[in-house]
Amino acid sequence: MSSxxxxxxxxxxxxxxxxxxxxxxxxxxxxxxxxxxMFILWLPFKMNRTLLMLLAFLLGFTLDSFSYHPGFHxxxxxxxxxxxxxxINLLIxxxxxxxxxxxxxxxxxxxxxPYLIYAAVLSFLHNAWLFLLEAWQFGDLWYxxxxxFLSTLVSLLLVLITELxxxxxxxxxxxTV
Amino acid sequence: MRNIFLFVRRYFNLLFFLLxxxxxxxxxxxxxxxxxxxxxxxxxxxxGKVNTQYSNIERYFHLKKTNDSLIKANEGxxxxxxxxxxxxxxxxxxxxxxxMIDSIMQFKKYTYLAARVVSNSVxxxxxxxVLSRGRLRNLRPGMGIVDLNNAVIGxxxxxxxxxxxxxxxxxxxxxxxGKLLKGGETGTLSWDGxxxxxxxxxxxxxxxxIAKGDSVISSGFSTSFPKGIMIGTVEAVYKEVSTxxxxxxxxxxxxxxxxxxxxxxxxxxxxAINNILDKIKDKH
Numbered sequence: 001m002s003s004x005x006x007x008x009x010x011x012x013x014x015x016x017x018x019x020x021x022x023x024x025x026x027x028x029x030x031x032x033x034x035x036x037x038m039f040i041l042w043l044p045f046k047m048n049r050t051l052l053m054l055l056a057f058l059l060g061f062t063l064d065s066f067s068y069h070p071g072f073h074x075x076x077x078x079x080x081x082x083x084x085x086x087x088i089n090l091l092i093x094x095x096x097x098x099x100x101x102x103x104x105x106x107x108x109x110x111x112x113x114p115y116l117i118y119a120a121v122l123s124f125l126h127n128a129w130l131f132l133l134e135a136w137q138f139g140d141l142w143y144x145x146x147x148x149f150l151s152t153l154v155s156l157l158l159v160l161i162t163e164l165x166x167x168x169x170x171x172x173x174x175x176t177v
Numbered sequence: 178m179r180n181i182f183l184f185v186r187r188y189f190n191l192l193f194f195l196l197x198x199x200x201x202x203x204x205x206x207x208x209x210x211x212x213x214x215x216x217x218x219x220x221x222x223x224x225g226k227v228n229t230q231y232s233n234i235e236r237y238f239h240l241k242k243t244n245d246s247l248i249k250a251n252e253g254x255x256x257x258x259x260x261x262x263x264x265x266x267x268x269x270x271x272x273x274x275x276x277m278i279d280s281i282m283q284f285k286k287y288t289y290l291a292a293r294v295v296s297n298s299v300x301x302x303x304x305x306x307v308l309s310r311g312r313l314r315n316l317r318p319g320m321g322i323v324d325l326n327n328a329v330i331g332x333x334x335x336x337x338x339x340x341x342x343x344x345x346x347x348x349x350x351x352x353x354x355g356k357l358l359k360g361g362e363t364g365t366l367s368w369d370g371x372x373x374x375x376x377x378x379x380x381x382x383x384x385x386x387i388a389k390g391d392s393v394i395s396s397g398f399s400t401s402f403p404k405g406i407m408i409g410t411v412e413a414v415y416k417e418v419s420t421x422x423x424x425x426x427x428x429x430x431x432x433x434x435x436x437x438x439x440x441x442x443x444x445x446x447x448x449a450i451n452n453i454l455d456k457i458k459d460k461h
Contacts, residue, residue: 020231026300026434029371049190057197064204065220066228067298068305068335068342071204078201082194133205134302134370143371 003044003102011059014039019066022158030143032151035158036063037126040081041119042168044102049085056081076130080122091118101170106163108170115163116156123155124148221307225340228296229309236293236437243437246325253326287403288443290315292341294436299347299373306331306343308439316341319451321401321442328407328430329353329395330439341441346408347373347433354399355408355427358392360385366393366408366427373433376409378425385423387414393427400447 018036025033040056060074067073088104091114101108109115128148135144185192236243292310310316320333322343331343331351344351347368355378356363364380378393391411397404409427417424 023298023300026373029300029373032300050193053190053193053197057201060201065224066296067301067303068221068224068307069205069208069301069303071201071206071208074204075198075201078194078197082190133202140370 007039007043010039010042011062015059015062015066018063023066030147030150031154032127032131032147033154033158034123034127034130034151035155035162037077037080037123038119038159038162040077040084041122041159042103042105045088045104045108046102049082052084053078053081072130072133075133076126079129080126083125084122087118087121100173103168103170105168105170116160119159120152120156123159124152127151127155221335221337221340221342225295225307225309225337228307232293232295232309239435239437242435243325246437250325250327286445288445289440290443292316292439292441294439295340297345297433297436299433302370303349304345304347304433305334306345306436306439308333308341308343308441309339310441311339311341312336313338315443316441317443317447319401319447320444321395321399321406322439323402323406323442324431324436325438325440326407326430327440328409329402330431330433330436332401333441343439345433346376346429346431353402353408354396355393356396356404357381357385357387358394360387363396363398364422364425374429375412376427376429378427379417379422381423381425383416383421383423387411387423387425389413393425400444400450402442403444 014036018034022033022035027033036059039059040052043052043055056077057074060072060077061070063073064070091109104115104118106112106115109118131144131148131151135141135147290310292308294306295309296305296307298304298306306322308316308322316333316336318333318336321329322331322333324330329346331345331348332353333341334344335342346353346366349368349370351366351368353366354363355366362381362385364378366376366378368376381387389411393408393411395402395404395406395408407430409429411425412428413426415424415426
């Protein structure tokens with residue numbers, strides 16, 4: 001399956017899962033389970049940064065359309081798409097490892113820990129920026145801190161579960177014959 | 178000039194990032210303008226259709242609850258029937274004033290229009306409800322929306338051809354006025370963005386006598402709701418330190434977790450009243 005079609009299917013599935021499963025669960029007002037931004041986590045290493053941000057904006061905007069108040073998720077998604085390349089450069093184990101695999105995963109990032117740091121930082125940034133924009137209107141900072149912290153834990157747990165359920169088979173590619 | 182081009186090329190990603198952030202924040206602040214824009218309308222139609230498909234499935238699982246609530250609503254209506262009332266004195270003759278029986282509906286001010294709820298949220302900070310009835314079937318922005326048991330749930334903000342977006346009571350910009358049934362004091366309702374089914378009533382003077390469990394009804398001052406529609410019951414009363422007002426926590430009469438159907442209230446005088454108000458605003 002080409003990377004293009006694969007990503008379209010992922011886009012639709014993540015949005016539907018977020019809107020019709022996770023958003024319907026209201027555990028507590030301090031816990032907002034978000035996992036749809038894994039679409040951005042899973043985009044190919046080699047993707048152009050402008051395209052990356054544009055796709056992230058589209059993803060956030062689509063989710064916003066379902067909540068009838070656009071802008072919140074779009075802003076959060078663009079932020080993590082912007083930070084993603086810097087983070088990958090920091091975390092990838094050796095020079096050129098990103099050319100051996102297509103997408104970030106446990107294997108291509110060189111173990112579970114770097115990948116989890118990658119996921120944790122991005123989900124923290126996503127939630128923090130999202131809740132900050134929301135809290136700005138209400139002006140309640142304490143609420144913002146607690147909600148960001150707890151929701152990031154939930155997001156991370158969901159990322160881990162998703163990774164374990166949907167194991168992505170990735171070919172090792174190399175230039176050396 | 179060349180330096181500007183070099184600068185843009187060098188920092189293109191950062192500039193593009195900032196541009197997208199600005200666009201997003203613009204949408205957040207000016208969301209009402211977004212709704213008026215053409216693509217906002219299209220987005221409503223598309224997400225409305227997807228939500229209808231989902232609610233077709235979900236509706237099935239709520240049939241029991243919907244039935245119970247309809248039975249309750251019916252009970253209330255039966256209790257208002259004329260046959261339920263008997264005149265206290267049999268020697269008086271009951272005369273029905275035939276003039277006030279409004280057979281051609283010329284005195285009717287409020288009309289209830291039924292609609293199905295296709296999408297609803299309680300967990301966001303700004304919650305919207307979507308109804309599968311739009312402009313083509315007589316819904317307009319600014320109409321009051323009540324649930325099956327005639328309790329306030331919101332006001333329509335935006336209407337497309339087949340769908341209407343309702344600003345729920347659980348929205349930071351929702352400022353419906355509420356009135357204490359017992360004393361008649363009027364205040365403003367708002368939501369603090371935390372607990373669904375709990376809203377705040379402010380601007381009630383400390384001279385008012387309030388007890389837990391008191392009813393709060395719509396004031397009838399806005400054009401959206403008739404007077405006396407149930408909003409909620411008093412859960413707790415706090416004294417505001419800096420003002421001479423109470424801050425009252427209400428439990429909403431409508432349960433926002435399981436809305437299945439709703440009624441839009443069409444006020445036939447709404448346009449007339451709003452026109453006068455607009456004229457006054459223009460003058461000053």
